[in-house]
Amino acid sequence: MTSETLGLRDRKRIETRQRLERCAVTLVMRDGLENATVDAISDLADVSPRTFFNYFDSKEDAILGLRDVEITDEAIAGHIAAHPDVDPVESIVRLIVTMLGTSIAEREVRATRLELVARHPQLMGRQFAQMTRMAERLTNAVGAILARDARFADADAPTAELMLAICGAAVRVAVMELAATHSDPDPELLQQRAVELVREVVQKLQ
Amino acid sequence: MTSETLGLRDRKRIETRQRLERCAVTLVMRDGLENATVDAISDLADVSPRTFFNYFDSKEDAILGLRDVEITDEAIAGHIAAHPDVDPVESIVRLIVTMLGTSIAEREVRATRLELVARHPQLMGRQFAQMTRMAERLTNAVGAILARDARFADADAPTAELMLAICGAAVRVAVMELAATHSDPDPELLQQRAVELVREVVQKLQ
DNA sequence: TTGCAGTTCTGCAAAGTTGCACTTGCGTAA
DNA sequence: TTACGCAAGTGCAACTTTGCAGAACTGCAA
Numbered sequence: 001m002t003s004e005t006l007g008l009r010d011r012k013r014i015e016t017r018q019r020l021e022r023c024a025v026t027l028v029m030r031d032g033l034e035n036a037t038v039d040a041i042s043d044l045a046d047v048s049p050r051t052f053f054n055y056f057d058s059k060e061d062a063i064l065g066l067r068d069v070e071i072t073d074e075a076i077a078g079h080i081a082a083h084p085d086v087d088p089v090e091s092i093v094r095l096i097v098t099m100l101g102t103s104i105a106e107r108e109v110r111a112t113r114l115e116l117v118a119r120h121p122q123l124m125g126r127q128f129a130q131m132t133r134m135a136e137r138l139t140n141a142v143g144a145i146l147a148r149d150a151r152f153a154d155a156d157a158p159t160a161e162l163m164l165a166i167c168g169a170a171v172r173v174a175v176m177e178l179a180a181t182h183s184d185p186d187p188e189l190l191q192q193r194a195v196e197l198v199r200e201v202v203q204k205l206q
Numbered sequence: 207m208t209s210e211t212l213g214l215r216d217r218k219r220i221e222t223r224q225r226l227e228r229c230a231v232t233l234v235m236r237d238g239l240e241n242a243t244v245d246a247i248s249d250l251a252d253v254s255p256r257t258f259f260n261y262f263d264s265k266e267d268a269i270l271g272l273r274d275v276e277i278t279d280e281a282i283a284g285h286i287a288a289h290p291d292v293d294p295v296e297s298i299v300r301l302i303v304t305m306l307g308t309s310i311a312e313r314e315v316r317a318t319r320l321e322l323v324a325r326h327p328q329l330m331g332r333q334f335a336q337m338t339r340m341a342e343r344l345t346n347a348v349g350a351i352l353a354r355d356a357r358f359a360d361a362d363a364p365t366a367e368l369m370l371a372i373c374g375a376a377v378r379v380a381v382m383e384l385a386a387t388h389s390d391p392d393p394e395l396l397q398q399r400a401v402e403l404v405r406e407v408v409q410k411l412q
Numbered sequence: 413t414t415g416c417a418g419t420t421c422t423g424c425a426a427a428g429t430t431g432c433a434c435t436t437g438c439g440t441a442a
Numbered sequence: 443t444t445a446c447g448c449a450a451g452t453g454c455a456a457c458t459t460t461g462c463a464g465a466a467c468t469g470c471a472a
Contacts, residue, residue, distance in 0.1 A: 009438050009449070016450085037427065048452050053429065089411070125338065132331065151410045158379045162372075162407050169371030173364045198411075201368050204357045205295070205404075206412040215419070215468050222420090243457065254422050259459065 017055050017067075019045045024062040025112050033063075033120050060126040064113060068130075069099055071137040076144050088149045092142055092167040093194045097187050099138070100127055100171070118179055128172060139164055170194040223261050223273075225251045230268040231318050239269075239326050266332040270319060274336075275305050277343040282350050294355045298348055298373040299400045303393050305344070306333055306377070324385050334378060345370055376400040 006014075023044040027036035038059050042049045056062040079095055086094075117123045131138065143160040146152035152159065174193040178186075212220075229250040233242035244265050248255045262268040285301055292300075323329045337344065349366040352358035358365065380399040384392075 007439070012438095013450075038429090039427080049428095050430095050453070051451055054451075057429090059428070155410075158383065158403065159407060159410075161379050162375050162403060165375030165378075166368075166372050166407070169368050169375075172371075173367050177364065197364065197368060201365060201372070202408055202411045204361075204365075205408045213469070218468090219420080244459090245457080255458090256423070256460095257421055260421075263459090265458070 016045070016047060016051075020047070020052060020055055020062055021065045022109060024059070025109050025116070028063055028116060029112060033116075033122075058126070060123055061130070063116060064123060064126060065109070066127065066130055069134070071099070071134060071141060076141040079141070080145060080148065084148075087195075088145050088152060088163070089167060089198050090191070090195050091145045092163060093171060093191050093198075095138075095141060095145070096131070096168055096171050097191050097194075099131065099134075100175075114179070121176075124172070124175065124179075128168065131168060135161075135164075142167075166198060167194065170197040173197055222251070222253060222257075226253070226258060226261055226268055227271045228315060230265070231315050231322070234269055234322060235318060239322075239328075263336075264332070266329055267336070269322060270329060270332060271315070272333065272336055275340070277305070277340060277347060282347040285347070286351060286354065290354075293401075294351050294358060294369070295373060295404050296397070296401050297351045298369060299377060299397050299404075301344075301347060301351070302337070302374055302377050303397050303400075305337065305340075306381075320385065327382075330378065330381060330385075334374065337374060341367075341370070348373075372404060373400065376403040379403055 020041065024036065024041045027041055027044060030036075031040075036059075038049050038052055041059070041062065042052045045052075052062070056066070057068075060066075079098070080091070083091055083094065139157065139160050142164045143155065143157065146155045146160055146163065155163075171190065171194045174190050174197060177193065178190060226247065230242065230247045233247055233250060236242075237246075242265075244255050244258055247265070247268065248258045251258075258268070262272070263274075266272075285304070286297070289297055289300065345363065345366050348370045349361065349363065352361045352366055352369065361369075377396065377400045380396050380403060383399065384396060
């Protein structure tokens with residue numbers, strides 16, 4: 001479907017990225033996280049190591065299939081417009097879950113990734129490292145979401161940052177819980193659990 | 207005082223560490239964060255680069271004078287015993303601030319560090335990266351603190367993790383605020399502001 | 413004083429990561 | 443169709459970080 005409309009250049013680019021992701025997962029499964037080197041992955045994917053880093057910021061990003069998500073002003077507006085009346089906590093959690101991204105890769109690769117995350121918890125940290133990298137734009141998004149709620153009408157940047165940290169932590173805990181049960185990473189479930197966690201802790205604190 | 211009781215080996219070790227910290231700060235101030243290489247710092251401190259990494263986990267740790275803090279069970283018990291009747295939020299914040307550590311270095315170096323953090327916000331991230339490294343032990347500590355509060359009597363590990371994240375974020379925001387005003391990093395002030403931030407956001411959420 | 417055990421320091425090699433300069437080939441406007 | 447601009451891919455060099463093995467040094471006991 002998409003491949004019809006794309007030029008050769010774009011098709012090649014997508015193919016290279018997917019090949020790298022597949023090779024990364026394959027080698028890590030076969031040799032372990034340590035022993036699967038960037039050189040080996042690049043070799044298997046038939047590109048130079050330098051090219052590897054043109055596609056991914058780190059080895060672990062390739063393994064997880066993480067890509068830099070664009071958090072543009074339009075994207076934020078769209079996100080808010082899509083769910084206009086939900087609670088800000090839910091909206092923020094939803095934003096984060098969206099960002100963590102359901103990698104579009106093949107089903108089998110995705111299943112394998114679940115195993116890898118369970119085996120190497122450090123990989124989970126990677127996802128949140130990525131969040132940190134985009135912290136500024138994310139904080140802006142959170143600010144925009146909060147601005148729609150009367151309670152947070154006067155919210156400033158620090159408040160947004162704090163809310164982001166709270167919701168981010170809730171999502172992380174929720175991911176860990178779900179990963180522990182080896183269940184499918186259903187985004188909807190993830191969201192519900194994360195929101196629930198925030199509610200619980202807030203209730204206890206007040 | 208201390209130098210009397212310590213043997214030559216320990217005195218040398220302390221001296222080497224301080225020399226490395228001083229050289230790191232000096233070079234970064236002179237050449238910038240990027241250009242101050244580990245090689246250059248080690249050269250100036252008259253040790254090998256390998257030795258540098260015997261003392262610090264990263265270049266930035268040396269710049270900030272971060273050291274691995276031991277969070278033993280006794281330390282946790284001591285912390286709780288020292289402030290038995292305070293609110294759990296305050297207690298957790300206090301724990302974190304303590305952990306971030308008042309570097310014992312000379313006054314001048316400390317002032318310079320403030321400048322550096324203001325100039326390179328990435329350095330603040332370093333402190334929390336260190337927190338992440340000790341997340342497990344810290345979470346245990348938070349669990350112990352929460353267990354003393356009736357509201358959190360049934361708190362589990364996820365709750366502790368969430369509370370840690372909330373308080374950690376609050377401290378981070380507080381540090382940033384204080385760094386922006388270039389005021390002295392008074393730990394007491396830091397704590398108060400962080401606790402205040404948590405209260406504010408919880409109130410808005412309920 | 414000597415010798416042993418444990419620490420500190422070092423050199424070396426390998427891996428991850430990044431910047432820079434260069435080549436090649438796709439896309440497209442004239 | 444040609445020619446030009448731009449993106450993808452590459453090679454290289456530098457830097458950060460870690461593991462390993464060995465040399466030098468310290469503390470302590472015989």
